Amino acid sequence: MTLPAGIAYLLLLLLPTLATVLLAFTDYELGAPALGWIGLDNFREMLADRGFGVSVRNTVVYVGLVTPVSILGGLGLALLVEAGVKGRAFFRAVFFLPVVSLTVAMAAAWQYLLHPTIGPVNAALRAMGVGTPFWLSSSDTVLLSLAAIGVWESIGFNMVLFMAGLTAIPRELYAAAEVDGARGGFDRFRLVTWPLLGPTTLFVLTISMIRSLRVFDTVAVLTQGGPNKASEVLLFTMYQQGFTYLRLGYSAAITLVFLAVVLALMWVQTRVLDKRVHYA
Amino acid sequence: MAGITISGVVRQFGATPVLQGVSLTVEPGEFMALVGPSGCGKTTLMRIIAGIETADAGEIVIGNRTVTRLRPAERDIAMVFQSYALYPHLTVRENIAVPLAMRRLSTPERMPLLGRLLPGTRAKRAAIGEEVVRAAAPLGLAALLDRRPGQLSGGQRQRVALARAIIRRPAAFLMDEPLSNLDAALRVQTRREIVDIHRAAGVATLYVTHDQAEALTMADKVAVMMGGELLQVASPEAIYADPADLRVAGFIGSPRINTLAAEADAAGRVTVAGLPAGLRTEARGTLTLALRPEALRPAPAGLPAVLEHLEFLGDGLLLHARHAPDGAPLIARLEPEAREGLQPGAALRLGFAPGRALLFGADGRRVATRADAALVAA
Amino acid sequence: MAGITISGVVRQFGATPVLQGVSLTVEPGEFMALVGPSGCGKTTLMRIIAGIETADAGEIVIGNRTVTRLRPAERDIAMVFQSYALYPHLTVRENIAVPLAMRRLSTPERMPLLGRLLPGTRAKRAAIGEEVVRAAAPLGLAALLDRRPGQLSGGQRQRVALARAIIRRPAAFLMDEPLSNLDAALRVQTRREIVDIHRAAGVATLYVTHDQAEALTMADKVAVMMGGELLQVASPEAIYADPADLRVAGFIGSPRINTLAAEADAAGRVTVAGLPAGLRTEARGTLTLALRPEALRPAPAGLPAVLEHLEFLGDGLLLHARHAPDGAPLIARLEPEAREGLQPGAALRLGFAPGRALLFGADGRRVATRADAALVAA
Amino acid sequence: MRARIAVLALLGALVLMPYLWMVAASVKPVSEIFRASLSIWPEQFAAAENYGKVLTRVPVLHYIWNGIVVCGGILLFQLLFAVPAGYALAKLRFPGRGIAFGAVMLGLLVPPHVPALPLYVAASGLGLLDSYTALIAPFTISAFAIFLFRQFFSALPDDLLHAARLDGMGEWSIVWRVVLPNAWPAATAFAIFSVVSHWNDLFWPLIVVQGHEHATPALGVLYFRSEEAGDDFGAMMAAAVLMTLPLVLAFLLAQRRFVEGIATTGLKG
Amino acid sequence: APRIGRAQAPVSITVHYAQPFIYKESYDAIAAAFAKREPNIQVEFVTTPNYEEGMQLILRQQAAGRMPDLTYQGFNRLRLFAERGIAQDLMPMLTAEGDPAALGYAPNLLALSHFGGFQAGLAFAASNPVCFYNADLVRRAGGDPDRMPTDWDGHIALSRRIEALGDGTEGMFYRWMGDDWMFSALLFGHGGRMLTEDERDIGFAGREGLESLRLIDRMVKEGGMPNLTTDAAQQAFAAGKLGMMYWTTAVLRGAIQQVGRNFELRTGPMPIIDAEKGRLPTGGAAGMLTAKDPAKREAAWRFLRFSTSPEGTALMARNTGYIPMNQIAIDDPRWLGEFYRDNPLYTTAVKQVPISIPWYAFPGANSVRVTQVIVDNTARIVEQRATPEQVLPEMAAEVRRLLPRRGT
Ligand SMILES: Nc1ncnc2c1ncn2[C@@H]1O[C@H](COP(=O)(O)OP(=O)(O)OP(=O)(O)O)[C@@H](O)[C@H]1O
Ligand SMILES: Nc1ncnc2c1ncn2[C@@H]1O[C@H](COP(=O)(O)OP(=O)(O)OP(=O)(O)O)[C@@H](O)[C@H]1O
Numbered sequence A: 001m002t003l004p005a006g007i008a009y010l011l012l013l014l015l016p017t018l019a020t021v022l023l024a025f026t027d028y029e030l031g032a033p034a035l036g037w038i039g040l041d042n043f044r045e046m047l048a049d050r051g052f053g054v055s056v057r058n059t060v061v062y063v064g065l066v067t068p069v070s071i072l073g074g075l076g077l078a079l080l081v082e083a084g085v086k087g088r089a090f091f092r093a094v095f096f097l098p099v100v101s102l103t104v105a106m107a108a109a110w111q112y113l114l115h116p117t118i119g120p121v122n123a124a125l126r127a128m129g130v131g132t133p134f135w136l137s138s139s140d141t142v143l144l145s146l147a148a149i150g151v152w153e154s155i156g157f158n159m160v161l162f163m164a165g166l167t168a169i170p171r172e173l174y175a176a177a178e179v180d181g182a183r184g185g186f187d188r189f190r191l192v193t194w195p196l197l198g199p200t201t202l203f204v205l206t207i208s209m210i211r212s213l214r215v216f217d218t219v220a221v222l223t224q225g226g227p228n229k230a231s232e233v234l235l236f237t238m239y240q241q242g243f244t245y246l247r248l249g250y251s252a253a254i255t256l257v258f259l260a261v262v263l264a265l266m267w268v269q270t271r272v273l274d275k276r277v278h279y280a
Numbered sequence B, C: 001m002a003g004i005t006i007s008g009v010v011r012q013f014g015a016t017p018v019l020q021g022v023s024l025t026v027e028p029g030e031f032m033a034l035v036g037p038s039g040c041g042k043t044t045l046m047r048i049i050a051g052i053e054t055a056d057a058g059e060i061v062i063g064n065r066t067v068t069r070l071r072p073a074e075r076d077i078a079m080v081f082q083s084y085a086l087y088p089h090l091t092v093r094e095n096i097a098v099p100l101a102m103r104r105l106s107t108p109e110r111m112p113l114l115g116r117l118l119p120g121t122r123a124k125r126a127a128i129g130e131e132v133v134r135a136a137a138p139l140g141l142a143a144l145l146d147r148r149p150g151q152l153s154g155g156q157r158q159r160v161a162l163a164r165a166i167i168r169r170p171a172a173f174l175m176d177e178p179l180s181n182l183d184a185a186l187r188v189q190t191r192r193e194i195v196d197i198h199r200a201a202g203v204a205t206l207y208v209t210h211d212q213a214e215a216l217t218m219a220d221k222v223a224v225m226m227g228g229e230l231l232q233v234a235s236p237e238a239i240y241a242d243p244a245d246l247r248v249a250g251f252i253g254s255p256r257i258n259t260l261a262a263e264a265d266a267a268g269r270v271t272v273a274g275l276p277a278g279l280r281t282e283a284r285g286t287l288t289l290a291l292r293p294e295a296l297r298p299a300p301a302g303l304p305a306v307l308e309h310l311e312f313l314g315d316g317l318l319l320h321a322r323h324a325p326d327g328a329p330l331i332a333r334l335e336p337e338a339r340e341g342l343q344p345g346a347a348l349r350l351g352f353a354p355g356r357a358l359l360f361g362a363d364g365r366r367v368a369t370r371a372d373a374a375l376v377a378a
Numbered sequence D: 001m002r003a004r005i006a007v008l009a010l011l012g013a014l015v016l017m018p019y020l021w022m023v024a025a026s027v028k029p030v031s032e033i034f035r036a037s038l039s040i041w042p043e044q045f046a047a048a049e050n051y052g053k054v055l056t057r058v059p060v061l062h063y064i065w066n067g068i069v070v071c072g073g074i075l076l077f078q079l080l081f082a083v084p085a086g087y088a089l090a091k092l093r094f095p096g097r098g099i100a101f102g103a104v105m106l107g108l109l110v111p112p113h114v115p116a117l118p119l120y121v122a123a124s125g126l127g128l129l130d131s132y133t134a135l136i137a138p139f140t141i142s143a144f145a146i147f148l149f150r151q152f153f154s155a156l157p158d159d160l161l162h163a164a165r166l167d168g169m170g171e172w173s174i175v176w177r178v179v180l181p182n183a184w185p186a187a188t189a190f191a192i193f194s195v196v197s198h199w200n201d202l203f204w205p206l207i208v209v210q211g212h213e214h215a216t217p218a219l220g221v222l223y224f225r226s227e228e229a230g231d232d233f234g235a236m237m238a239a240a241v242l243m244t245l246p247l248v249l250a251f252l253l254a255q256r257r258f259v260e261g262i263a264t265t266g267l268k269g
Numbered sequence E: 001a002p003r004i005g006r007a008q009a010p011v012s013i014t015v016h017y018a019q020p021f022i023y024k025e026s027y028d029a030i031a032a033a034f035a036k037r038e039p040n041i042q043v044e045f046v047t048t049p050n051y052e053e054g055m056q057l058i059l060r061q062q063a064a065g066r067m068p069d070l071t072y073q074g075f076n077r078l079r080l081f082a083e084r085g086i087a088q089d090l091m092p093m094l095t096a097e098g099d100p101a102a103l104g105y106a107p108n109l110l111a112l113s114h115f116g117g118f119q120a121g122l123a124f125a126a127s128n129p130v131c132f133y134n135a136d137l138v139r140r141a142g143g144d145p146d147r148m149p150t151d152w153d154g155h156i157a158l159s160r161r162i163e164a165l166g167d168g169t170e171g172m173f174y175r176w177m178g179d180d181w182m183f184s185a186l187l188f189g190h191g192g193r194m195l196t197e198d199e200r201d202i203g204f205a206g207r208e209g210l211e212s213l214r215l216i217d218r219m220v221k222e223g224g225m226p227n228l229t230t231d232a233a234q235q236a237f238a239a240g241k242l243g244m245m246y247w248t249t250a251v252l253r254g255a256i257q258q259v260g261r262n263f264e265l266r267t268g269p270m271p272i273i274d275a276e277k278g279r280l281p282t283g284g285a286a287g288m289l290t291a292k293d294p295a296k297r298e299a300a301w302r303f304l305r306f307s308t309s310p311e312g313t314a315l316m317a318r319n320t321g322y323i324p325m326n327q328i329a330i331d332d333p334r335w336l337g338e339f340y341r342d343n344p345l346y347t348t349a350v351k352q353v354p355i356s357i358p359w360y361a362f363p364g365a366n367s368v369r370v371t372q373v374i375v376d377n378t379a380r381i382v383e384q385r386a387t388p389e390q391v392l393p394e395m396a397a398e399v400r401r402l403l404p405r406r407g408t
């Protein structure tokens, strides 16, 4: 059943990954003539590396912002769009558009929208008499701006996933809830929708966390981790170390730590939550 | 006290008409059984009364409120679903508590954590908990209260659905085959339970069932529905003994009522296959004579028949035979002791009291009769 | 021809034992009804035979193959699920055709487009289509063949599930309450349908039902299960008239059998509330006397009782009374005509023929009796 | 209900802003794109110039065709591998299931950059660089897909699968004939996701594609980007519009499927 | 015209270059011209969107054992290729053709791609930093676009006046991020060096480095320089909301387009810091030979030679706006005189060529990381989170750690 998938997994994902991960214990550099076995030196360096620490912190903040907002937002949109017939197809498409967007093109748009002097966001703020931050270039707001873009990118996708989850809920249960006295949308949501969306929510949570943990494109295109590492995130650090600084060994070590930490996190999450959302 | 009045309810699914102008009144405190063949629209009617399905036309009044446009929650009814519709994520206890919790607790009180902190919530919850136990115990659910629906057998699920409906006193009860998955013993017991609740609360009840014993023993009135129309609404006795329509007569009673082609001559004398049936009528021409199985018994004179086989029922015996002249099947219900002397393949005569014969016109409507001369008395 | 043999099947859900060593043999061509209270483990046993659920211990033999470790598909079984389990995305026609298509068409022939192009596929498909129509028609599904399950009523879905099972000739049929959602008329008709199929194909059949009439009329043998154990396996007549266990006697028969505390003196004479019951037995001490409702009738002498109320059944009348000495409930089944002269509240005596009385020991096992002196003859 | 539309419209407008800007920019001359005035409508209509530039410098249709081949190929194989795997993880008990699931979770976390170099070396060794195979093969296995299908398949009633087994279906038939048709919305959601991410992917195509022959649509947009000289915004946005268009159309089509899925799978039968 | 012999057998070569958007037309023009001369050499182009990808491409391909035959890389990357043994010494082939200077390869041009002790490449296109300014804003602020101030004090003061115009108008933007190029422009302007002559220690830790950082600090404090990203600055400039922008001349073509007729765009030389010792860094690309096969190597060399010949380099300059990298093309008006007459904005950079020196590339494995350290530390000043006095020693210490250890 899983054999073809297993073989493909092995060949295309596991082996190459392992090969790369092995590099974590070497000082391999792209283009360097030789490589040396250096044991745990890379990990030691990581502990001392200011950039790595900042990068971890930024990643946590980013995930902490994007995951909850995009999940709740996606759920809210899904419910709102599906609540009526009118305009359903239209709004589904509208909210999904950001998902099909091309980061390079959208980055340009965001740059303009968030432009400190000529951008419409600040123009609006100015009109309201509120301060006008340097969204992408100030270390205070850069993560926030990236998180907003992150939410914009993923909210539509979460919405679609929630819609798929909504379809699996038997209509009969809503009928029962109504008869049982669920007075409004909120009651129905609490009694039926939310619990029965459990598996979907867990899935969306996992996916959102992973997607936001793996944030890279926007950082690479919009801020390059700047100013002064204020928007440096794990994957960008990894990429920069590996491909810009060519230090593949060190980059692999970062990857390894990243994988270990996140895997532990996910393991706990599925262990604890999977039980609670599947009602056999 | 509230009754239910339905007038002119019409419902189509696509091009298929399912309800074709149904009007029905359940008096306050009345227990009405709704019976009819599978797929005739019973569930659909129930759902329209509950407000889950919308009618294409027609009006629903519960008590003296017209509820046609109200949401289900505002109609104040309780319903047992044919498909149970239990909340899979809640335990049996929580499932049963839902209707009370939804009505007695305010939204903040129902919040998972916050709710506990509000004054009074605990007391209210405790009260609900007690009521749940009280409703569950007589249905044999006491030991299952902490299971999830997925861990229950079919009959157990059905009882949970029932408990969830009867836990509160609504303006009307709607029950869609609430006992179909229960064994006979439990069914009798639960039947009594429901009747008791109905007596005590006096709530108008509409009850769909396929079990005629249920319909006839529990209900004050029985409504027979077929092809999206109501054929007859009457007391159980009248439905059984005095059906207004051949289809009703054929539908009610198990085994099915025996029907024979009959003829009324110019004088109104009824004959079956040329033999006089001992009846007179105002109608003329082709008729149908119907006889309940228990109205037939082997007798020296009567309908000529050939015995096919005997079927043992425990408390009785079914005699399957064929009407000699036209091969129509005939079934008679006898005492178990009547078995002796009956041999499959043997010819015999099945007599009946003319007073128990029912006569229907060509259009299926009942035709009045009076005794002519007893063909054979039992 | 294949039979089913189950030996020592044990199954627990967590700490709850559900089947405690069940052994049962369905002979080739036999029709076995499995009855028992809700939640006793009937569905679980069925699922173990089908291979859907695994037993913790025990062995299943179908024909002469031990199938305990085989996959469901390899056991060559057809099953009707209590929850129907229809394919929601297929039409009724396609649902019913699945078992045939899976067995008769090769994998390439089943491909959506390619399949049509292969030689012979069309003919095979046409043959299957005809069989589907033939299986569906007697179940009243002819007009529904192009609907999806979501557009059917409960009873209609159940019939589709049935049609899907009976369309092929497997080594064994398993049916889990296949008629519970059908109306009486349709049920009788479908019952006959199933019996005919069974007669024609002679396939060993295990049939779970809550309807005693079903169990008693259709089955060659009835197995009574309770609390995860088989109490008795016997012919319908024997199960009804000659139960081996008080629980079987109490479970089979509707209304429930009447039970009275009895005593056997040193000479083996049985008394009920001090009055002689006209029976002798080998047993001594505290016993239980059981009487079917149809064995009781008002008589000049007999059990002293107070009439509580009468219940009309259509083809009969139930007399509800209380045994005067100890208030135990007594139910008698009478002819409808017996009604006259019976007044609620009045005292009366209920007589019985000693030959119809059943006696059970303190452990619930049956105890042999012989007539002593008729207390009252009917 | 009127409130619903109003809220949706407001949110929709917010979400659409970048798009609006993109489309507006694609019809403006470069000199109008960055202006302090917030006008959407161009003073001087430069659509012909921008789109003309894209159409003449980049073989747009060819790129789109490549995109269709690559995304279609990837999706096909992903489904082929992931649907059975997701089913097995959701509904079958087999030894090593826990480990397999762990492996999937791990795969979910591995950023695409990690296995890239070994894959590149392998592709190069096999002489597959600059080919459809090189573009498709590395993505044929998607941990995300397996995870998604596992999650949605677990919601299917077990009795349905049991019935299928008794009806004589093997596990493969069950997957394609019962499970997948009843998980349409999930499958559609995944298909959208997969196509979108590979249509827009730059990382891998940049590594294995050299030249126009096998270039994917995203590369067409990149053509107008230059860090040193400043991007040719008008043309870049025109390219972005052209390359995104097929995706939007595909989504609108898929959406119909999606709605159908909602309408017909009540999953109660 | 260069002396080019005929190749005997037909041979096809792969040539890589980055930034197709900028270079495509010029490479196509060069290839077309080349094809007329060398019909037996088939040229196939491989491109990457930027220099960074270009570098990765070569390194990756080296790992996989198949490289293009010729690659055009950013100046500051050449050292890395030289140190990793990927670049080849071109001097023998060049001298075989005659005196390099006579062919237009002046020593200062050759120096741009002289790394690891050998001629790792031949410069193809070059740029240096210039000042872009909005003549309208300068005028409105009371300045004279024709006589811009020549030193930073003057520019900072002008910036302040421009900003005072209000309406969100900013005075100046010095493009300090991305890499160390613009920082080195200030450092070189003070006559400083990145590392000491022997490359064993930091060269910017002294007065010149501190003054450079102070200058940035002053731009922010006195000149009101906003904290923008590169793109944002360029957009603000195009929108007419930024008075002066200091950046590479390479963006000129894009800037002209973006500005359109929004305002009058001018370019001017970088403000002078030290009139004598002051220098400017050079950006741009050089061709690097990677072919191993002799026939291909010969063919690739011919293409490289042609592309850097007066004819090739003139084609490049016309189509991009970069400075041509052949002295003959610069000096002889036959090649580009007319072009510069028609496009005066392009001449600023050419005029700065005499004071341009190579873009310094740090030695060792961490060369690119060092540039990031410099950028990050500059950011602290621009964001006004630290003073130049605090930043300089920390930056020096950090960079020192990243330099190759002695003896290795
Ligand atoms: N997954 C489960 N976990 C725990 N207990 C279970 C589970 N499934 C069934 N049971 C219990 O096992 C017992 C037998 O269930 P089963 O479904 O076999 O009953 P049944 O005889 O078919 O009843 P019914 O006639 O009501 O359908 C029931 O008491 C039920 O609660
Ligand atoms: N969604 C639907 N689309 C089309 N037809 C439907 C739909 N739902 C129900 N029907 C049809 O409407 C008719 C009435 O259905 P309903 O469920 O009310 O029957 P019922 O009387 O409850 O039957 P049962 O006793 O079998 O439960 C049936 O023939 C059914 O096939």
Ligand SMILES: [Mg+2]
Pocket (backbone or CB within 6 Å): B042, B043, B044, B082, B176, C153, C154, C155
């Ligand atoms: Mg129904």
Ligand SMILES: [Mg+2]
Pocket (backbone or CB within 6 Å): B153, B154, B155, C042, C043, C044, C082, C176
């Ligand atoms: Mg069951």
